[in-house]
Amino acid sequence: MRARRLMTSLLLVRHGVTEENLRHVLIGRTDPPLHPLGVLQARAAARELAPTPLRRIVSSPLARAVATADWIARLHPGTPRAQDARLAEIDLGIVDGMSSFAAFDRYPELFARALDEDAADFGFPQGETRTAALARFSAALRDITGQDPQGAVCVVTHGGAVGLWIARHKGLALGRLRACQPAHGAIVRARWSRADGYTIDRENDVGHLSAALRARIEQARHQIP
Secondary structure: OOOOOOOEEEEEEEOOOOHHHHOOEOOOOOOOOOOHHHHHHHHHHHHHHOOOOEEEEEEOOOHHHHHHHHHHHHOOOOOOEEEOHHHOOOOOHHHOOOEHHHHHHHOHHHHHHHOOOOOOOOOOOOOOOHHHHHHHHHHHHHHHHHHOOOEEEEEEEOHHHHHHHHHHHOOOOHHHHHHHOOOOOOEEEEEEEOOOEEEEEEEEEOOOOOHHHHHHHHHHHHHOO
């Protein structure tokens, strides 16, 4: 009789939107709360995951991820929770917390390198390189899935970190992270087994985010100065 192959369902959730996201502020380790619209995204993700039995909920320690995880945990009472600093967003160094427009004006040469999609690596001064961010994020996922070789685990984290992970999974340059990162409130559905490693089934599941909510967010992006 063939032994049953153990497999973990990995549900990566990007946190809901913050006001800084809507204002095009660069937030890596900057730590704002969720915008009210981000709360609605978090609640929608929580309802989507409610029917799925979760073995654990693990989040980045940054407030926007913790608040999103809080909503998921409300619909999974008794599910163990943890925080892992390795799931935090990329440290953007000298531009962290700056308006993207002001940062571009002040550091045009750095931004030219940051926006190069073919770049193998990049890091803002006083921040971290993409390869370093990917290494600690990937190590966290390996530990999380390794502890639960079957069942489903939910990881609440950040767009840049997930974008790096997906780009590497697809064999792309890490400069493609923006094209690979999921939307705010989206779910990345993946599987992991010791034999096969990771399989990504859906990179940007936003089916639970209503068209009305998405329209309100786009409207807010244009209204907030």
